[in-house]
Amino acid sequence: MKNITFYKDGKSNFVIIQPQSPTLQEEDAVQLLKEEIQKVCSIILPVQSDNTALQHHEIIIGNCPNRNTVFSSTIPLAHDEFYLFNKDSKIYINGNGRGLILGVSYFLENYLKVKKLTVTGRDSVAPEEHYNIKPLYEVYITKFSFNIQKPAFSYRWVVSQEAYSKNYSNFNKLSYWDIEQGQPAELEDSGESVHNLTRLFGYDTHYSTNPEYYPQINGNRTAELMTFYQCHRAPCLSQNGVFEIVKSALQAKMNAKPDKHIWNLSQPDGMTDYCQCSECAPKHAQSGGFSNTLFPFINRMAKEFPDKIIKTLSYVVSDNVHTVETEYPGGGTLQAGKVESNVMIMYCPTINNKIRSIASSNEPIAVAYRNALTKWSQSGGKLYIWEYLVNFAYFLFPFPTLHILQENLRYYKSLGINSFFAQSTSTEDSALRGLNTYAYARLLWNPDDDLEGIIADFCKNYYGNAYKEMFLFITSLLRYAQQDDSEVWESMGYTGSMIKHANPNIAVEDTTLFSIKHLKEFYSYINIALTKVPLGSTEWKAIKREEICLKQVEVEASCKYSNPKNQIDFHQGFSDYFKRFGGGNYGNTEEGMLKNRCYDLKDSCLSADSEIKINESRNATSYVTDVICGYGYQP
Structure with a gap:
């Protein structure tokens, strides 16, 4: 032709x-x-x-x-x-x-x-x-x-700065997030954000008149952790008065936004306990846990608004399928494990090993998640996946998940799942954020696309003349992540959760992503890449961001392996490796080399076009001070 x-x-x-x-x-x-x-x-x-x-x-x-x-x-x-x-x-x-x-x-x-x-x-x-x-x-x-x-998935959302750009979203076929509205623009058509159940209920405002509406914790009804400023508990969902208050508040919202079709009604974030009153406790004691009061509550609400979709979370305390029937006040029941057809279930795998596929891993949590997903897929509602792309305590730590994405997406499609939400960070402060957004966008459209080709395409168009070295850096990260058996790579861990993925022991250096051997290889790619692009160019800055991520890995690992006061974990090999950057302003002693590396990390973060942070609430200055003080030194 x-x-x-x-x-x-x-x-x-x-x-x-x-x-x-x-x-x-x-x-x-x-x-x-x-x-x-x-x-x-x-x-x-x-x-x-x-x-x-x-x-x-x-x-x-x-x-x-x-x-x-x-x-x-x-x-x-x-x-x-x-x-x-x-x-x-x-x-x-x-x-x-x-x-x-x-x-x-x-x-x-x-x-x-x-x-x-x-x-x-x-x-x-x-x-x-x-x-x-x-x-x-x-x-x-x-x-x-x-x-x-x-598209393989009708809704394809990634929380990152890229997805706030309509232009970027159009070209990469992502669902578009409206930065002013804080929700997908004209696509999901949602009238409320998540974690809103207690907000709709009115926080602690009913406690003086109706303490029975509040959860019974340790034998007492309490409004603690149910305030505007700190909300980590739900009201007692066995109380009909609670249902009527929430229904009225939701109706008022719907009246104000009659064009919105989807309405969130989901538990607060950070829930660890819930009501143990005489009505709730027998239900919560069953295998469904909190789901046994949440989902009957959601079913009743969905019945009240049959022309709307009621979207709720299956998340942490509610990630098990409910094992009790839904009883409707006007008569009739819905069997355990079933939801109304206008209920959308956002399933959030939180504590699984993020570098192992849910679809095929034999780890107990992956098996449990597969069992739950199978049951939810048979519940009669719409199923939706909420996945996580970073460790929220350590945005900068490389968090390689792309190697299992295709298998997971194919598995989700086999369950009839049509909506996918990937939560990264909407700042620049996460390793390989641009690539993650780009690859997720492409594979959410077509899970059978060529992942290696996607990575190569990204590198050629993003890193300029350094694309070969950055391609090797990225593919090495993914390859070594497949070999890593240093326990669970989780999204929700806090201080110290990522240290275990570094290992100075030469005998098992291939079993952790951040072994000395691997760190040397990663730096070799980065160092060569920086020489192949103009100093200060867009490509140079992009490569430097990935170098900063490696620097934080080393600083964090040094807290365990290079601290002579830590007699259990101190390792001379790692300390010697860490000292290769000695000779700076603070000399080559243990204290000096730590300060040299810490202040180098801080200066690198502060000198970026936009200051690079460690996580959502912590900047590099406070982080470095804490590290140095943790050694017992003066910053």
């Missing part, structure tokens, strides 16, 4: 055709196509209406009945689906709603080589987009037959 000449010698014969009365989505799609072609080819294609005379070279966007005569009937498209085809030097692109934008983005990426990989910025500020535009001097479109694109 002969290629179509799209652009040559500074000109193009193509025009863009839009509907006679275009929708907002169609207008946006045309504008995106026009702007990106101008950036790449330095030309402005004319835009004409469907009611104009036919021309030989056209890009036909959206529903243009005068042009779309190839098919005898409308092609049915579901959420975010789109199609492309060309015939007789005409290119047709159409999609369902935002699917049209995704179709245009797909065309630009695959035929004009427009890549959009990452953004900068912070989670309360509109993201700054810095895309490398590569001018093209000739563009030929390979003739292609009908190509319909359907």
Whole structure:
């Protein structure tokens, strides 16, 4: 098949055709196509209406009945689906709603080589987009037959700064998060954020009049941990008065936002205990635990609002399926383990080993999660996965999970799961954040895509001339993560939770990701990569961020293995390795080498374009002070 000449010698014969009365989505799609072609080819294609005379070279966007005569009937498209085809030097692109934008983005990426990989910025500020535009001097479109694109998951959310960019989300086919609204824009259509049950109930405001509405803890009804400022408990869900208060509050919210279809109703975050009154305790004592009062409560609420989806969490204290019936006040029951058809269950695997696949791991927690997911998939509701991509105490620690993503996604699809939420950090302060967002976006669209090809594609377009070294660095991380058996890689651990993944013992150096052997290899890739890009360039800064992550690994591990006061874990080999950066302002003693490394980490974090933090609430300055003081030294 002969290629179509799209652009040559500074000109193009193509025009863009839009509907006679275009929708907002169609207008946006045309504008995106026009702007990106101008950036790449330095030309402005004319835009004409469907009611104009036919021309030989056209890009036909959206529903243009005068042009779309190839098919005898409308092609049915579901959420975010789109199609492309060309015939007789005409290119047709159409999609369902935002699917049209995704179709245009797909065309630009695959035929004009427009890549959009990452953004900068912070989670309360509109993201700054810095895309490398590569001018093209000739563009030929390979003739292609009908190509319909359907996402494996209808909702594909990643919490990261990239996902706050509509442009990035369009090109990488992510569901888009509206940074001002703090929720997916026009996609999920949710009227409330998560962890809102106690908020809707009214926190501690009913305690003086109705103490029975509050959980019984250690024999007493209490409103502790149920305040606006600290909310980690739910009310007593066996009390009908609690149900009526929450229902009334939810109804008021719905009345204020009648266009919203999905409504969260989920437990507070950080729950560790719950009501043990005479009605709740017998239910909570069964294997379902807190689920045995939560899900009957949710079922009753869903019954009250049959035209809405009630979305709730299966999370920590509620990750087991309920083992009690739902009894409805007006009569009738729903058997244990079942939910109303308009209930959406957000299942959150929290304490499993994140470098082992839930789909195939024989670890007890993975087996338990599979059993729960199977039961939830048979519950009659809609199932949704909420996954975690970082350790929330240590954003900077490399947290390699990509090697098990495809297997997990295929497993979730086999259960009929159609929605996926990946929680990273919306700041710059996590290792390989850009790659994680990019790879998750691609694999959520198509879990059978080539992961190694995705990583290579990212490296070539993000790290410039250093792409080979960064590709080796990343793939080595993933390979060694597969070999790591240093206990569970968890997301929710706190201080010290990541130290166990470093090991100075040469005899077992391949069993931990951060052995001395592996750290040396990682640094070798980083050091060479930094020499291959201009000092201070965007690529150089991106590589330096990954170097900073390795620096924190070393500082943290030194607390255990290089501290002579720790007589149990002190290891001379690691201490000697750590001293290779000695000779700085503080000399090469144990105290001096620690301070040299700590202050080097702090200076690196502070000198970044946006200060790099250790986690959501801790900056490098306070962290370094704590480390040095923990050694018994003065900062």
